[in-house]
Amino acid sequence: MALINEHFLKLQKNYLFADIAKKVNAYKAMHPKANVISLGIGDVTQPLCPAVIDAMHKAVDDMAHKETFHGYGPEQGYIWLREAIVKNDFLPRGVHLDPDEIFVNDGAKSDTGNIGELVRWDNSMAVTDPIYPVYIDSNVMIGRAGVFADGKWSNVTYMPCTDKNKFVPQIPDHRVDMIYLCYPNNPTGMVLPKEELRKWVNYAIHNDSIIFYDAAYEAYIQDPDIPHSIYEIRGARKVAIEFHSYSKTAGFTGVRCGYTVVPKELTATTVDGQRLPLNQYWLRRQSTKFNGTSYISQRGAEAIYTPEGKKQVAETIQYYMKNASIMREALTDLGFEVYGGTDAPYLWVKTPGDTPSWQFFEQLLYGAQVVCTPGVGFGPSGEGFVRLTSFGDRDDCIEAMARIKEWLKK
Amino acid sequence: MALINEHFLKLQKNYLFADIAKKVNAYKAMHPKANVISLGIGDVTQPLCPAVIDAMHKAVDDMAHKETFHGYGPEQGYIWLREAIVKNDFLPRGVHLDPDEIFVNDGAKSDTGNIGELVRWDNSMAVTDPIYPVYIDSNVMIGRAGVFADGKWSNVTYMPCTDKNKFVPQIPDHRVDMIYLCYPNNPTGMVLPKEELRKWVNYAIHNDSIIFYDAAYEAYIQDPDIPHSIYEIRGARKVAIEFHSYSKTAGFTGVRCGYTVVPKELTATTVDGQRLPLNQYWLRRQSTKFNGTSYISQRGAEAIYTPEGKKQVAETIQYYMKNASIMREALTDLGFEVYGGTDAPYLWVKTPGDTPSWQFFEQLLYGAQVVCTPGVGFGPSGEGFVRLTSFGDRDDCIEAMARIKEWLKK
Structure with a gap:
């Protein structure tokens, strides 16, 4: 059965x-x-703002004529959107990414939920506490979180963020394979200054861990000293996957578009110690189990980057x-x-x-x-x-x- | 590491x-x-046809005004679309479904790829051969397919469909837990008459198997005697999950919308023999790792059902x-x-x-x-x-x- x-x-x-x-x-x-x-x-x-509305109307019109009709798009997203992302969301902060490191998706929830497929089910994991429930629940489904007892999952390292520690998570005293960080934080609304984020990148480099960095709320940062991307920290390209979303940036919760950054330097290891780049495996995952995001949504997202x-x-x-x-x-x-x-x-x-x-x-x-x-x-x-x-x-x-x-x- | x-x-x-x-x-x-x-x-x-274009323009306009703006929709899809599906795709064929058995998605590829998460990684599986690669590859990723040797996956039962057997797959002589069927078939373009499909439903009932039935091409059936849905066969609600797509029905390959049917009677079993309905677990999966399909795409899909x-x-x-x-x-x-x-x-x-x-x-x-x-x-x-x-x-x-x-x- x-x-x-x-x-x-x-x-x-x-x-x-x-x-x-x-x-x-x-x-x-x-x-x-x-x-x-x-x-x-x-x-x-x-x-939605007028620029996005106009772009989506135009995209709908494209779909009405054979000459401008768009069928399947690239699973990774249209190159014009990925180039706009690289140029507008990262270059101005001194972060150089290749468009092939960008994976356009139908929202950050899908990718933060699915990304765990890339690594072994028994990798250890740490989360800040409190935390967006998807990070844990998606790992429960894969067997990685262990069992639930006394309000906690047995295989998850919880890093409390409370008024006692000013909501700054403490680096674990043991090594973990996967770390979920979300800044600006959901739910606490707190941010992490560069020197704190640097500790995490260094920890991940030292321990060969992967950081899953959810930057869905970065557009809300007002303080110019707060990093918008973990890649503003040296070395982060080797250890971090970053999630972005237009849901909160541009009101796309009903439009469904976001993107994930998987740098080419980022690797995980085989049991016999071989290092493999996750970028190509995420592409393989997306090509197999995803068929790209709506053309209309992607045109809407592109319009966010116009003046x-x-x-x-x-x-x-x-x-x-x-x-x-x-x-x-x-x-x-x-x-x-x-x-x-x-x-x-x-x-x-x-x-x-x-x-x-x-x-x-x-x-x-x-x-x-x-x-x-x-x-x-x-x-x-x-x-x-x-x-x-x-x-x-x-x-x-x-x-x-x-x-x-x-x-x-x- | x-x-x-x-x-x-x-x-x-x-x-x-x-x-x-x-x-x-x-x-x-x-x-x-x-x-x-x-x-x-x-x-x-x-x-895309004019009715869909008009509906999507209207939906874009909805997003331009606070009064008609749509944020997050239900993960399972808007009720108006699910009701239109039940009424138009199933009722006329004598199939009674509840809208809660319909899960609107961003295309059949995502759901045929992800559905395997619901069952244990070591369930056995069978596929018709040749077959749409996603069914196998998504199972490889989860460890279910075994290893690849001599052109085949070790834990997959292949059911050859060739000119020798008129492309009618033979029922396996042993039991398997999961069976992937796609009719009208991709790639052979062949269909399965009711009496052949009935054999599969009976096999699944007898062996407590689940059939993953991909009906993405049902709109192309011309012969009135060929079933469009596996639920036209008595008993199928207990054993089959069915996938539909607007990609080929209405040219939605770039719009991204389809749906999956998980009947409430369909169950899988725990190791100690308890039967559990998969409908609620698929809802839990979708609520955790998916945030619904674009409102604009869903309005486009709804328009397919107008006269x-x-x-x-x-x-x-x-x-x-x-x-x-x-x-x-x-x-x-x-x-x-x-x-x-x-x-x-x-x-x-x-x-x-x-x-x-x-x-x-x-x-x-x-x-x-x-x-x-x-x-x-x-x-x-x-x-x-x-x-x-x-x-x-x-x-x-x-x-x-x-x-x-x-x-x-x-």
């Missing part, structure tokens, strides 16, 4: 955001007139960052301990009096009709925190802060 | 279509004035099928043994005098500047055949046949 992949059975029953949706829907069913404001899930709300596109995308980011600063200020005034929100679209808020995350989530929902994301959903070190996102409408943001203020008065 | 997934090293060096592209490009470099006609790769050439969409899509399919019949007739007149091409966009042509596939590929390229796909690229039983596709322009089709005629005279 066909046997199920037993690792799937180890997964915790529900995905965090599905749990939240269920609780919010239950509340709405009981309070049909309530106007619930969601600062929970990290989805954007502002429309108008850059300007328009930056405006939307500033809109969201203004939300972040409004929320930061309001919550700080109300006496909350607030982290993040200056170089990231996320605010990481300590619950008053160490209220458990899910309890505070419900208090906020029932008391102020505001949805947050319980921090513990991102890992054990997220307990006692909630995540708020700045992706909402300005009016909703302001209204949510007013409601929280009112609620606290009661 | 990080160890590479050793199964990737077992993969044969190149993907079939990459090999072909390389040889064709080499020829073009040497003969820059040659007008090469490709009847090789199965990519469409006709533009105009249906009519326009059918016209393009008839255009391609007319190509197939022109090629079939011309090649038969020239003395070739030709299979397929009546209920499928593919023609499977026996090489004259048992010429090896790759040799005939080169003869045809150099002699007539026509590109075919060498049959052996699809598996050992494909040796001595080539695949031609009917997805070209009418004029190219006619010209290719004329050139082959001229070339044979020489």
